[in-house]
Amino acid sequence: MDLLVTTAEQRPDLVPLLGDFHDWPSFMNEDPVAPLYFDDLEEAFPGYVLIGIDRNRPDRLVAKGYSVPFTWDRDPDESLPAGGWDEVILTATRDRLAGRRGTLVSALEISVRPDLRGTGLSSVMLAEMRRNAADRGHTSLVAPVRPNAKHRHPGVSIVDYANLRRDDGLPVDPWLRVHARAGGRIAGTAVRAMTIAGTLAEWRAWTGLPFDATGPVEVPGALVPVHCDVEHDHAVYCEPCVWVHHRLM
């Protein structure tokens, strides 16, 4: 493949391709914070949106990478936002309203076209995201990583999961492994990286599950159980993340 990785700033004509594929579990579309980034990214952060295409098939998206600058005044090796992905977007939005330039860049998502997964493209996209942040003068890229095999182990705490290693010392989780190979260091975990709350009727519509008993509910694609409260007619999902720090200089 003759891969071209560019930005929405350099190639605004390619932005419509970003909708080519989208395969998150549907309940994840209900995060109330996400639209602050995704509804306006062409205007707000085009230089931080990566678009990968095959020059020989420029009509379809091969991979995409979303990132955003945000203000964080502490040492990323010592602490990163407890509110993970949501907090990054909220802070980036407040920076924008105040006319501030963020101090760190955070990755928000890298996704590869489903039929091209397993071919090494994610590491190319991550390398491009690191390079893009460095080219813009940033010294760190951080990532509130959503480990891509954690959903198979919803009962394991995020701390224990982040510490799982193979015999070669690399993380057991494939996506964490890509970050580690690229030079990223696990800097911590957060237990409320994305919070999604809804009535039980909403959760039934989002998942097709009954949500008829109080207690933890395992939802396909969720990294941890969703907390269901029948008496009070709501359920809440707190998605954890693993913070990874990529030092760029």
Ligand SMILES: CC(C)(COP(=O)(O)OP(=O)(O)OC[C@H]1O[C@@H](n2cnc3c(N)ncnc32)[C@H](O)[C@@H]1OP(=O)(O)O)[C@@H](O)C(=O)NCCC(=O)NCCS
């Ligand atoms: C996570 C994702 C970006 C990885 O991209 P990819 O191009 O398929 O990954 P690679 O080909 O670079 O493979 C990376 C590692 O994952 C492994 N892998 C790939 N697909 C896998 C699968 N379905 N199950 C288990 N391991 C898998 C590869 O073997 C490789 O492991 P290695 O370290 O032993 O070599 C991709 O699966 C994806 O787009 N998923 C949906 C979006 C997502 O979850 N993004 C991450 C959170 S933002």
